[in-house]
Amino acid sequence: MQLSLSGIQLRAMFVTPAMTIVLLGASLAARGQSAPPGSPDKIKEELVTIEREIGRANLECDYKYFDRIEGEDVIFTDANGGLTDKKQDMAGEKDCHSHKTDGTYEVDEAAVRLYGGTAVGTARVTTTHKNKEGKMVVHRSRFTDVFVWRHERWELVAGHSSRTPEPKP
Secondary structure (H helix, E strand, O other), X not given: OOOOOOHHHHHHHHHHHHHHHHHHHHHHHHOOOOOOOOOHXXXXXXXXXXXXXXXXXXXXXXXXXXXXXXXXXXXXXXXXOXXXXXXHHXXXXXXXXXXXXOEEEEEEEEEEEEEOOEEEEEEEEEEEEEOOOOOXXXXXXXXXEEEEEEOOEEEEEEEEEEEOOOOOO
C-alpha cells in the first residue's frame, strides 16, 4: 500500500502547526508578555532593587512610584488577611503625609525565582518608625511579591505580607 499526499495536503500538515506557533507568539507579544532582557542574575538584581524602591516609596509617600510599578490588576493581602487593589492603594496617598515619620526599611534574605515573564520575590523586611509618643518601633515581616513582564517593564500584580515574631532576647 502506498500513501500519496498532494502538495496542498503536505503544506496543510506543516503550515497549520507553524501558523499556530506564530499566532500564539503574536498573541503573547500583544499582551506585553515578552521575556525580559538580561541574564537571570541581572533580572533578579533588578527585582531586588524594585523591592527596595517599594520600601523607599512607602517611607516617602511616593505614590507616583506605586502608580508606575503596580499593575492595574494588582491585589495585595496584608498580614491581617485584608485585601487591597490598586485603586484602594492609591487612595491611601491622601492620608500618607499626615502620619509620615522618619524611619527605615531594610530588605534582606531576598530571593527571586524566574518563570519566563513572571517572577516571584520573597524577602524579610525590618522597618523602624517613631510612634505617636516618639518611641522608636521595630516591625519585622516577610513578603512574597509576584511580578509580570508587561509593556517592557516589571509590574507588581500580587503581594502578601506576614508579620514575623520578634526575636527572643
